[in-house]
Amino acid sequence: MNAPVTGALRAALPVFAFDTDPAAAFIAANDFDRPTLVVSRARIAAKYDALHDGLGRAHIHYAVKANPAPQVIRTLVKKGSGFDCASRGEIELCLGQGARVEDISFGNTIKRASDVAFAHNVGVTLFAADSEAELEKIAKHAPGARVYIRLIVENSLADWPLSRKFGCAASSLAGLLDYARDLGLVAYGLSFHVGSQTRKSEFWNPVLDQVAPLWHAARAAGHDLQLLNIGGGFPAFYGEHIEAPRRYAARVVEAIEARFGMVPELMAEPGRGLVADAGHIAAEVMLVSRKSADDMHRWVYLDIGRFSGLAETEGEAIRYQIVTPHDGGDTGPCVLAGPSCDSADILYENRPVNLPLALRDGDRVLIRNCGAYTSSYSSVGFNGFPPLDVIVL
Amino acid sequence: MNAPVTGALRAALPVFAFDTDPAAAFIAANDFDRPTLVVSRARIAAKYDALHDGLGRAHIHYAVKANPAPQVIRTLVKKGSGFDCASRGEIELCLGQGARVEDISFGNTIKRASDVAFAHNVGVTLFAADSEAELEKIAKHAPGARVYIRLIVENSLADWPLSRKFGCAASSLAGLLDYARDLGLVAYGLSFHVGSQTRKSEFWNPVLDQVAPLWHAARAAGHDLQLLNIGGGFPAFYGEHIEAPRRYAARVVEAIEARFGMVPELMAEPGRGLVADAGHIAAEVMLVSRKSADDMHRWVYLDIGRFSGLAETEGEAIRYQIVTPHDGGDTGPCVLAGPSCDSADILYENRPVNLPLALRDGDRVLIRNCGAYTSSYSSVGFNGFPPLDVIVL
Structure with missing residues (x-):
């Protein structure tokens, strides 16, 4: 990884208030050798409090499938959350992290x-x-x-x-x-x-x-x-x-x-409402290219795609925001795709994304608000790429 | 698992010639406590020979992403195959199974x-x-x-x-x-x-x-x-x-x-052409239901879906064939779906599949020709379900 790029990414990051976004601060301050989801427990706890206040006497049962990291479950156990489980595996996970069985629904x-x-x-x-x-x-x-x-x-x-x-x-x-x-x-x-x-x-x-x-x-x-x-x-x-x-x-x-x-x-x-904003993915640009000299848009390939964590881009449903080291410069339309040899591994094509013209392979980027439905969707190793790494702060 | 059902599945299986389809024979003879891909190395070797004969002097470079099971790679190393690799991980896999580096392309x-x-x-x-x-x-x-x-x-x-x-x-x-x-x-x-x-x-x-x-x-x-x-x-x-x-x-x-x-x-x-026919998935029916009394079709939910191995059903592109213990009886149209709490986890809906009216939860089924693009697409644990199990014969 490239230290100056780290600095550039940090410079691009003032859109975040670092004191309230520990995951963004962590990503800006560190290097990663593969796509990594960084999740802040403090942010999840704060979101729990806000939802809990608003919901009043309605009891929260966290949808475990959104992010089953054990530390996330334990954080919510401590907050007094209940748990909506989809399988025996999720029930065992919650019990293992200290959830009371009467707080679990199947x-x-x-x-x-x-x-x-x-x-x-x-x-x-x-x-x-x-x-x-x-x-x-x-x-x-x-x-x-x-x-x-x-x-x-x-x-x-x-x-x-x-x-x-x-x-x-x-x-x-x-x-x-x-x-x-x-x-x-x-x-x-x-x-x-x-x-x-x-x-x-x-x-x-x-x-x-x-x-x-x-x-x-x-x-x-x-x-x-x-x-x-x-x-x-x-x-x-x-x-x-x-x-x-x-x-x-x-x-x-x-x-x-x-x-x-x-x-x-x-x-x-x-599920999403509790954990999505608490995590971001540190990723890297693998390639920027055009299919021909007169192509109207560029193709930008990241080291993460539909089969390694960004499954919710199917049908271009969830549109993640990308922070790059060149934000603020001139931009142009890009098709965004993943790194695998699978032709379906395209994130946004029908509605291209605008990204800086200066973007190059090797640039580190931050994909915002990826705390939900990313790590657990990741494939075990499609194309020989390891599953999305997860760091819980 | 239900011993009589095993017998019934075996009875439904004469569509296979058991002596030439070891994976089907293995599935009929065994019980599984979760979805399992069973792959026959002998079938892959035979397919390699057929393609090799037909291709003449064209050298085969197996697309490793189709099925990266180490035993599959080793079988193809012994046959003299080359390897098309998508990543460092796949190169390491092939070298680890004895491939010569000059037979590897990136x-x-x-x-x-x-x-x-x-x-x-x-x-x-x-x-x-x-x-x-x-x-x-x-x-x-x-x-x-x-x-x-x-x-x-x-x-x-x-x-x-x-x-x-x-x-x-x-x-x-x-x-x-x-x-x-x-x-x-x-x-x-x-x-x-x-x-x-x-x-x-x-x-x-x-x-x-x-x-x-x-x-x-x-x-x-x-x-x-x-x-x-x-x-x-x-x-x-x-x-x-x-x-x-x-x-x-x-x-x-x-x-x-x-x-x-x-x-x-x-x-x-x-990739697919070498390994797909060599493997089948042993699965189980989780639920058969109708949304209302006047529904024209049933919903059949399996214990495997788009996020646990059958990703290629996206857009209903690859239409897997299902063998059930009730084959030969009356059939009717079914929407086929996976077991996860994800509304996108539906295999076939626009073109429903005809399945026996007698199908019930707990029935074991065999999904044919799943040797390619299943195990490696499987998610690490979405909804708390373990990844697709793989047995290589």
Whole structure:
């Protein structure tokens, strides 16, 4: 690595307030021999406090899949967070970091039967489901458990609306609640997800308008629902304005109470919203080229791509911001791509990114707000590149 | 795992000739507690022989990224294969398995400078490039090396045409060859790629028609080109007819010689074409459900998805065939999805797959011809699921 470049990158970094962004300061002050995610626990703790304040009595269950670094889990255990786990592996991780079993929910609607049995045996009592077959599986392997039914919601205004993979249609809800009760389970609540990266709190309203009548109807039908799990969707900053987290969370809760009244238990599952801003990736430019002399744009190849940590650039959905040592100079449009010999390993092509004309191979760059959904998506070693390195401060 | 299901899966498997498909036989005879790729070295060796026969004097450089299992590399070392490496990691892997350094090419057009220096220091002398900046990097860190220039080719008839990520425009070729010579490098040849999974040998013709005039023009301009690297594109069977490998390879070489004459050195880089058919994945159905009572199709969730090995289902490009214990019974359309809490983890939705109506959670299935681009794409642990397990027979 090139010491002068380090200095140049630091010069490019005053966009960050170093005293409140330890990960950026660490990246500017150090050299890395491969792509490295640097995450600040202090920033996660501060974000937890802001969301916790805004959410009021709604309990946070951190979506572990967003960043399963053990130090991140332990930090959130100390803050009093609960944990939304997708698998046996995530449950073991949280227990290993000191989480109380009563603070763990098994939120995947697609569970291996032996994992349900494992969760039941260690004391997990709260499970998600969206189908008869899953309820039968839970009833068999975790008899008497509390279940919440996940609903499909439509017309999401999120930056990354979810597919129909999870949830049941509204028309199926009553039957599933009845079936859960008939199987000896506790029909405990409902869940939904507004969609990933829902930038404005008011975008929640159309979704809440769909769910509230179903909640009231289920209670009217005799199901003593206790839990409303509002899922995730809490946004991170990727260049477009978002509301401050405390205010955002408070407005979401306000919108819920206006429609649902006093729900006995509220649960929120932020993942991205808790950890994305707390981490940045230190990366390096591998090559800058043009395909022909008259090409309108350059191709910029980084040492990290879709298969080594930046999977969320699929469909150019999440647009990471890149800090370079040449920021402030003249810029031009670039296609941004990863280093692998895979033709699909392109980050931004349909909407090219503007980067400095002075950018060269060997330049170190910082990719902002990569704390969520990067390290765990990284491949084990595609093209012989090692997985994304992670440093937790 | 369920012993009777094992028996049922075996009963469903007579589509395979067990004596020639050791991986299928192994899967039918064993239980697995997580998704597992089983690969047969004997099948790879047989495929190598067929391609080698068909390719004649063209030297095979196996595209290591397709399946970097050390035992696979060692098998191909023993067969006399060369190796197309994408990174320092892949070069180290091949050397560690006994490959001769003169049989290794560094085929990535996007190389880290320190990796070029590493390759040069261990004795690699053949490098790919498609830009001035990459040639400068090679000249600096591997002075005197042989380079081949990769070309963009258009109008590919492949099942998965490549993007413009790799290669230079035809208009840039002469300048790059001159520049390589001026930098003290050996302008050694050209390369191109017809596109992944090019099912018919005649699909090569339009691409060869583009490259041949460039080859002849470069030689006429005084570049004593020695090497034509025809890349990969050799197909595997995913349900649509493909030609037998020996015949396919022979017809490709015939088409090349008709256009290029007697090229001093021919090189081919099969990856998928060598290893895909040699491996199958043992998987399990996690859940079968409908979103509502009047849903036209079912959702079938497997314990493996896009982030745990089946990345090539992106855009529904590669359509894997699924063998189930209920094959032969009535079928219906299914959306097929992975087990993670990621809404993008859907394998086939736009073109649903027909699967038996009797399919249930807990059923073991076999996913055919997964030997290529599965294990190395697998994430390190997204959603707490371990990476794809690999057993090499």
